[in-house]
Amino acid sequence: MTQPATMIRIAIHESDHGKRKSLMDDILKSLQSQGITGASVLRGIAGLSAKGIIHAADMLHFDVDLPLAIEFCTDTDTVDAIIATLVPIVPAGHVMSWPVVRHGG
Numbered sequence: 001m002t003q004p005a006t007m008i009r010i011a012i013h014e015s016d017h018g019k020r021k022s023l024m025d026d027i028l029k030s031l032q033s034q035g036i037t038g039a040s041v042l043r044g045i046a047g048l049s050a051k052g053i054i055h056a057a058d059m060l061h062f063d064v065d066l067p068l069a070i071e072f073c074t075d076t077d078t079v080d081a082i083i084a085t086l087v088p089i090v091p092a093g094h095v096m097s098w099p100v101v102r103h104g105g
Contacts, residue, residue, distance in 0.1 A: 003102040006079040010070040010086065011094045013049070018089060027070055030085055039072035050091075073100060 010027060018026030024041060031039050046056035047067035055064050074082060079097060086095050 001104065004076055005073050005100050005102045006076050006097050007071065007073050007100045008079070008083070008086075008095065008097045010090055011096070012068050012070070012090065013047075013055075013065050014043075014068060015065040016091070023089070024068055024070065026089055027086065030089065031070075031072065031082070034078075034082055034085065036072055036074060036082070039070060042069040042071065043067075044069070073102065 012023050012027075014022075014024075016023035018024075020026070028039065028041075044067035046054065048054055049065065055066055057064055057066060076099075083095055083097065
């Protein structure tokens, strides 16, 4: 059995701040309040900042601002409502989505 769905990725950095604490925490709380389960936060080992500065994890730098990707899959009928709650709190252009197919029973 297959089911159409939408994959959503939110690209931020470790140092991005939300209303009260880290933006990552604010995003996860927002997803949780909307009934999303199974979201994953992936921490990159290197990345480019918006200013083109390379940030990389290595033994010489302990205060690196590494990229984070928050990913989750949701039903196609709820995607617009979820994205509408994310766009005001996430930097412009950092919420991406694409169609996927869920497999299994």
